[in-house]
Amino acid sequence: MSGNEWLVIGLITGFLGLMILGVPVAISLAVSGFIAGYLGFGANLFYLMPARLFGVVTNYTLLAIPLFVFMGVMLEKSKVAENMLETIGKAMGGLNGGMGLAIILVGVLMGASTGIVGATVVTVGLLTLPALMRRGYSPSVSCGTICASGTLGQIIPPSLVLILLSDIVGESVGTLFAAAFIPGLILASIYIVYLLLLGVFKKELVPAIPAEERALISRKKLIKDLFAHVMPPLLLVFAVLGSIVGGVAAPTEAASMGALGALLIAVVAKGFNPAMLKATLHGTLVISAMVFFILLCAQPFSLAFRGLGGDQMVHAMFDLLPGGELGALLFLMVVLFVLGFFLEWIEISYIALPMFLPVFMNYGTDMVWLAIIVAMNLQMSFLTPPFGWALFFLKGVAPKGITTRDIYVGVLPFVALQLLALVVLFQFPALVTWLPEAIGW
Amino acid sequence: MRTIVNGLEWLVEQMGGLARFCVLALVLLVATNVILRYLFSIGPVSLQELEWHLVSPIALLGLSYSMKHRADVRIDFLYERFSVRTRASIDMLSSLLTVAIGGIIAWLSIFYVIQSYNLNEGSPNPGGLTLRYLLKAFIPLGFGLLLLQGVADCFRALIQFRDPDNAMPVAAQLTAEEPV
Numbered sequence: 001m002s003g004n005e006w007l008v009i010g011l012i013t014g015f016l017g018l019m020i021l022g023v024p025v026a027i028s029l030a031v032s033g034f035i036a037g038y039l040g041f042g043a044n045l046f047y048l049m050p051a052r053l054f055g056v057v058t059n060y061t062l063l064a065i066p067l068f069v070f071m072g073v074m075l076e077k078s079k080v081a082e083n084m085l086e087t088i089g090k091a092m093g094g095l096n097g098g099m100g101l102a103i104i105l106v107g108v109l110m111g112a113s114t115g116i117v118g119a120t121v122v123t124v125g126l127l128t129l130p131a132l133m134r135r136g137y138s139p140s141v142s143c144g145t146i147c148a149s150g151t152l153g154q155i156i157p158p159s160l161v162l163i164l165l166s167d168i169v170g171e172s173v174g175t176l177f178a179a180a181f182i183p184g185l186i187l188a189s190i191y192i193v194y195l196l197l198l199g200v201f202k203k204e205l206v207p208a209i210p211a212e213e214r215a216l217i218s219r220k221k222l223i224k225d226l227f228a229h230v231m232p233p234l235l236l237v238f239a240v241l242g243s244i245v246g247g248v249a250a251p252t253e254a255a256s257m258g259a260l261g262a263l264l265i266a267v268v269a270k271g272f273n274p275a276m277l278k279a280t281l282h283g284t285l286v287i288s289a290m291v292f293f294i295l296l297c298a299q300p301f302s303l304a305f306r307g308l309g310g311d312q313m314v315h316a317m318f319d320l321l322p323g324g325e326l327g328a329l330l331f332l333m334v335v336l337f338v339l340g341f342f343l344e345w346i347e348i349s350y351i352a353l354p355m356f357l358p359v360f361m362n363y364g365t366d367m368v369w370l371a372i373i374v375a376m377n378l379q380m381s382f383l384t385p386p387f388g389w390a391l392f393f394l395k396g397v398a399p400k401g402i403t404t405r406d407i408y409v410g411v412l413p414f415v416a417l418q419l420l421a422l423v424v425l426f427q428f429p430a431l432v433t434w435l436p437e438a439i440g441w
Numbered sequence: 442m443r444t445i446v447n448g449l450e451w452l453v454e455q456m457g458g459l460a461r462f463c464v465l466a467l468v469l470l471v472a473t474n475v476i477l478r479y480l481f482s483i484g485p486v487s488l489q490e491l492e493w494h495l496v497s498p499i500a501l502l503g504l505s506y507s508m509k510h511r512a513d514v515r516i517d518f519l520y521e522r523f524s525v526r527t528r529a530s531i532d533m534l535s536s537l538l539t540v541a542i543g544g545i546i547a548w549l550s551i552f553y554v555i556q557s558y559n560l561n562e563g564s565p566n567p568g569g570l571t572l573r574y575l576l577k578a579f580i581p582l583g584f585g586l587l588l589l590q591g592v593a594d595c596f597r598a599l600i601q602f603r604d605p606d607n608a609m610p611v612a613a614q615l616t617a618e619e620p621v
Contacts, residue, residue, distance in 0.1 A: 022520030022528075023535045024513045030542045049546070050553035053580055057497045063471075066499055070468050249475070252492075256471035263468070281461040286512035288464075289503025293513055296500070297542070346514070 004040055004308045011036035011304055025347060026297035033300030040308050052299045057292065060252065061167050066288040067255035068158055071240075073283040074262040075233055078271030081106065083229040085128060091222055093209030096199030099135060100145045100206055103128055104191050107149025108156055108184075109237055121150030121393040130399055138205040139402050141198065144410030147383055147390040148191060148417075154345065154379040156184040157241060158251065158258075160291070161375050164349045169357065169367040173251040174244050178436040179368045181245060183376060186431065187421045194417060232268070236261040247439065294346045301351065311358060318359045325363040332356055333377050340381025341388070348378060372432045373425060380418040383411050442596050446609060449593040450509055453586055454612075457506030460499050467495040490570045497576055501583025505590040508539070510612045529602035536594035543588030550580040 011032050018028035037045045056062070075081045085106045092098030103124060125146050132142040154161050157177035166173045198206050240258040243249040249257070266272045305311075321327045335356075339348050353374065360370055382389045385408040394407055425431055471492050478484045507513050520528060554577045563571035570576075601608040 018538075019516050020519055021534070022515055022523075022531050023538060024508065024515050026513060027535060027538050027542055030546075031538050034542070034545060046549060050550035050577075050580060053546070053550065054553075054577060057500045057579075058493050060493055063467075063493055063496055066464055066467060066496070067471060070464065252471065253475045256468060256475055259468045260472040277465075278461070281464050282510075284464050285457065285461050285499065285503050286507040286510055288499055289460075289507040290513055292500035293504050293507060296504075 005313060007036045007040050008305065008308045008310045008313055011301070011308070011310075015301065024293075026293040029294065029301045029347075029351070030297035033297075033302070033304040037300060037304030037307060040304065045303060045307055046300065049299060049303065052303070053296055056295050056299065059167070061163060061173060062292075062295075064158075064163055064173070064252045064255045065160060065291055066284055067252065067259045068160065068163075069287045070280065070284045071236075071255065071258040071262040073287070074259070074266055074280050077276050077280045077283065078262075078266035078269060080229070080233055080262075080265055080269055080271060081109075083225075083269070084109070084233055085124070087222075087225045087229045089128075089131070090209075090217060091226060096203040096208045097195040097206040098199075098208060099128070099132060099137065100141065100195040100198075101192060103145050104149045104152075104188060104195065107146075107152050108188050109233060121147060121390050124150060125394045125398065129394075129402070133399065133401070135209060136207045139406040140410035141205050142410070143394060143398070143402065143407040144412070144414050145191075145195065147388070147394055147407070147411050148414035150393070151379045151382050151390050152184070152188060152191075154382070155180050155187060155372070155375050157181060158244065158255070159375070161345050161349060161378065162371070163251070164291075164346065165353075165371040165375060168349060168354055169371050171368055171371070174247060175368055175436045176371055177241065177251070178245045178439060179372050179432045180375065181241075181435055182431050183372055183421070183425055186424065187376075187418065190417050190421055191414065194413065229269075232265045233262075236265065245435075245439065291346055295350060298347075298350050302354070305355070310355065314355050315359060318356075325360075325365060328359055328363065329365070329373075332360075333373070336374060336377050337381045337384075340378050341384070345378050345382075349374070366429065366433060368436060369425075369429050369432045373422070376418070376422050376425060380415060380422065383418065384415050385411060442600060443609060446593045446596050446600075449589045450612065453505045453509045453590050453593075456502045456586055457509070460502035460506060463495050463498045463502075467492070467499065470495065486564075486566050486569050490564055490566070494570065494576055497579040501579045502586065504583050505586035508587065508590050508594075525605040526602060529598050529605070532598035533595060533602065536591045536598055539591030540588050540595065543584045543586075543591055547581040547584040547588060550577070550584065554578050554581060 014032035014035065015028050018031060019025050023031075034046070085102060088102040088105055089099050092101050095101070107124060128146065129142060133139065153159055157180050158173075159180070162176045162180055163173055166176045195206065199208075236258060239261070240254045243257070244251050244254045248254075263272075266276070318328050318331070321331055323330070336348060336352065339352055361367075383391070385391060388411070391404075391407050391411065395402075395404060398407070470488070474484065474488055474492065477488075520531060523531070554574050557574040557577050562573040563569065564573065597609050597611070
């Protein structure tokens, strides 16, 4: 191997080593990039760096990120999401597994508005886990449902993952949102069917709210609550998504309307006060900055990686694989799945994926389909024990008495369901590609 | 040493406050632009450009702010299993590397800003915003603040290493329940 190839290997292992020790991921990226690049080329390589950094912070697509995050954080901090969950839970309480369904539905909506796994799992976990335990739900089923619905945000548009992926694969955000629509709904429906089946065959695991307790809430009050707490956020998410997918508004414009809408809903729901606004701005700022931190620090890394010929090394590696395009796809799926254990989606989509992308462009793989498959795969990875992110987040907020084992056992059926959904998309790519084509993206 | 940490973090917090304000301004500005365009069909170039101009302070001033509040991404799988002293050593390593990265990028980008100033660079669009060097100056500013936050964390790690029982806690996340 040539000197540069050793440097590429040093670059990647250096990054992984620092990161695993607990050094901030962005700093690990920048440090390994600067050192390997400097050893290979000297300081000249980095003269173009500031222009690239400027390119990141002035990218119009990425402008949508703080706006969507604001919308989601606002719904969360103003307790609109909490009220929504409670109301749907009551409305479906008479059904075995009804509370679980409520979690899936709120997971879809919350995920749809923020697209951040951690935020959704933590919020839904804090809000519902104690209530589910009180109602006699099995701990493992509860934990599995919460983790699974939290990770739904990866695939249900407008997720941040899809915005970043659109930038990387060179397709419009609207195309990817439209493409993710049917797969997201399929996955949510599979979850719902699973919970309904549990309600029929194993109803002791997912008991309904007792009739006496339900009798305390009048039907009229329930309908009123549905209109007050569930309709507004539901309409908001549909309006934002609809206007993007339908091509009425650019994603950034729709995101701003979503953010403004969330603000208005909070005001109407009397959840608005200065402290809440400050906390929302804080949450939006740190989440957006966290994304940008990694995007910025990935620049020296990718400069060094490209400069040292890392692209060709990846090509050479793929050439050794049997099975042509299919072999390469399966390999990519396995690699991303494993990477998902210790990297967040930002690093995977912004650092790992671009390394492999040229190979698939050569094969002529449909980039839209590939992006959706990747998003789906990452989501599965985040849910898989023992390293899935969602599991750590839930463990962090779980009440005493919930063991790690409960969480692991609980998510396994959902991992299997995800795998099923992934296989379906592999077999029927039209599920992904039909909608964007039908509306002419 | 504690005074220095508090002083540096006060500065980071103030700049973070500015960035928080920019988040609110961004939401209101983009929404206003959309309403102006769809209802009244007016879209001044300067207001359109201001949209993405606001991302720079959010992204760049947010770097040190998110690090101060420990909201940046870290893998603590091994870290949380280490002893207090080992953690302090890793924190020390992280903070020194942060100082290095903040310093290098701020240094590289200062010339980039000066070049823009000398060229009197502005928007290529008619009616666009001028004084682009001010916008570009957020790059050295943001990474300079990151350097300062690195210095603060370096002292914090030192304090923790010397006297683990008397360590300085890191800034917490804001919650809605907390009084302003």
